[in-house]
Amino acid sequence: MILLICGATKTVNQYRHSPHIGVLFNPRKMNSISTATVIWACDNDAYNGFDSHRFLIMLEKVNSVPGCKFVTCPDVVGNAEETLRLFTEWEPVIHKYNLPVALVGQDGLESLEIPWDKFEAYFIGGTDKWKLSEGSYQIAQEAKRRSKWVHMGRVNSLRRIRYAQIWGCDSIDGSGFSRFPEQKIPNALLLLEGEPERGLFG
Numbered sequence: 001m002i003l004l005i006c007g008a009t010k011t012v013n014q015y016r017h018s019p020h021i022g023v024l025f026n027p028r029k030m031n032s033i034s035t036a037t038v039i040w041a042c043d044n045d046a047y048n049g050f051d052s053h054r055f056l057i058m059l060e061k062v063n064s065v066p067g068c069k070f071v072t073c074p075d076v077v078g079n080a081e082e083t084l085r086l087f088t089e090w091e092p093v094i095h096k097y098n099l100p101v102a103l104v105g106q107d108g109l110e111s112l113e114i115p116w117d118k119f120e121a122y123f124i125g126g127t128d129k130w131k132l133s134e135g136s137y138q139i140a141q142e143a144k145r146r147s148k149w150v151h152m153g154r155v156n157s158l159r160r161i162r163y164a165q166i167w168g169c170d171s172i173d174g175s176g177f178s179r180f181p182e183q184k185i186p187n188a189l190l191l192l193e194g195e196p197e198r199g200l201f202g
Helices: 009-014 052-062 080-096 134-145 158-167 181-192
Strands: 002-005 021-025 040-042 068-072 101-105 121-124 149-152
Touching (some): 052 068, 052 080
Parallel strands (some): 121 149
């Protein structure tokens, strides 16, 4: 499983040769585009307020960089219906740049029709309650059966990393790794490399 990190360029560069670390870009943080590791992806930053202009600029910047695993379609936190509406609008735009698209799972998606043939990756989003629900789990497992790249967002604790491992996720990210890179990145890598320790995240 790969830890994708937004920012923290100096610390990421110390571990860039690890097979468990990668880069996550978003429309507001593109400063490390030249230091992208083999594995990288793009988030839409909708959690902090989607900016379509910045999003399109990001697509222009990254479409020629190899190694992309996914670009998240714009989404609405906690609302699967609105997320699917935005997906219909933005999926063709992202594919136009020859980038793999990720559908973001949000609350209620298990009750809706999922356009499986329209995306290459599944991003486990949603509220904390829904993210780890049975419905969310079943969608993630179906995505794995369909050979989609599966990513879990907002993973900032040892417990959440273990959830992602058990679910078979290919990658994770969490804002804590950007805020406290020197402490959290090496500790997370210990776990991902098979050396879990008690109290890694306090």
